[in-house]
Amino acid sequence: MKHLHSIRERIIYAIIWLGALFVALALLAIVGYVAVKGAGSISWAFLTEIPSRMGKEGGISSAIVGTLYLTVVAILISTPLGIGAAVYLTEYQPRRSRFTRMVEISAEVLAGIPSIVFGLFGFVFFVIFLGLGWSVLSGGLTLSLMILPTMIRTTQEAIAAVPAEFRENSLALGATRWQTVSRIVIPSAVPGIITGIILSVGRSVGETAAVLLTAGSALGIPILPTDPARSMAVHLYFLASEGISMERAYGTALLLIIMVFVINYLANLSRRRFSCRLKT
């Protein structure tokens, strides 16, 4: 009986290991295929030239600028809001208050809303209702709402990890609440906050549907926040879905993957630093 069990268990364990192997291979297949096909397309000209003839010729410089511009705007809006919300919940509200619960549920729901719905909202609210048009600003504002839950959660965790003695010492020295928060709590939580920002950058860089509906798909380089812009992800969508240039599509996809992997690496680095700091 015992023996039978062990044979059955071995088979089950083999299946489980195979499942893990499959996922590893799937990741390698996706990344490897795009890397092999896309490596040839990436050149200095590809990175620095403006796309012409809808992207059939030229590079993707304006899409790179568009992606970075949108991401910066989103982070600039979302970071203070996220930190503010997290500080309020952890430092100004009693633990597990109804208000905290309400904000946390809102953030969870917000995190679950699909990007296309954000796109529709950004279009009808920022583009039409507030009259911002298809622009970097509309796109950035929409993105900032999408990354807000991540910002709030990571900052909350970082602030919660700040030892209580830090606060007590500061308050005992006669500092007010805000002095304690702004000079003791937030500086101690900075590494965690940076992790949140890096994760949010990753999300913004890859976002497509919401950006398409709010920032437009203009091919020029955006200068003002009110200019329309096309992100790399949106550019990839047009190149691939309309079969404009597969060569450039592979290059753009590879560049996106590289960016996301670098961002991921940085996030892990800062997270590890953060946990080291807490241990000492």
Added chain:
Amino acid sequence: MTTRVASLGSYNQHGKRGFAIRLRKEAAVERLLLLSALVSTLAIILIILFICSKGVPLIARVGLGGFLFSNTWNPLAGQFGIATMVVGSLAVTFGALAWGVPLGMILAIFLAELAPPRVAAVMNSMIELLAGIPSVVYGFFGLVVIVPFIRVHIGGPGFSILAGAIILGIMILPTIVNIARDAIKAVPREYKEGSLALGATNWQTVTRIILPTARPGIIAAIVLGMGRAVGETMAVVLVTGNVTRMPDSILAPVRTMTSNVVLEMGYASGEHQMALFATGTVLFMFILGLNLAVTASMKARD
């Protein structure tokens, strides 16, 4: 540190007036923080308000039944039925769940119980990378690899429910694995040790003790994975063919609700645009329902 202490002590120099000013500043800061805390709640209210205000009037005119259960989507003739897309969304989603959930569970058990720490660390970062790859890149990979593969080796046009289900299954893995793994890890050690001490094998312990205990978390993982799949746009639009016809097999092309919006928003106006918002409303309500169900069931357990 000395400068900090000095500046905190400056209260004495400013005297009572300084203290009053500081108190007012404290109150202002608190109000500002309260406002930023309210943004996410406010955003949800605005999203519901604005999307429904554009979508609900059209649903009211066509009738909810007519909108949801009519097969004819012909916006130029004023015929707005999204039945084919509801079916498309559900078919692709359940297709993805059909293989994504078992595989996700296998991985979750592997990571929480079986994998040596080093292997687990590598797998975890791989799953993080999978989660980080933009959806449009998944769609692109599906378009250049999976669609031609299905066309050549399995049949049909390649653009199909199957292609969508394959891509979505990979995409929802990180969601399922992360939540299910954490739920399995949260099972108290004593349960496991007790079971092993009673002579149960490892696998018996996993299936009869650990999984049943972790069930609420596992269900949450599946439901959230489902939400992810239903709401996914860019990966699906590139691989499912986007035809508004009722599919007759998993090799047939379909259009999902999300694809419908992204395909036609660029040029739609008037009632047509409202119909796209109505499609978004249906999608949004569905996902809101799923998320609230998870939140409520989690809360009930606390």
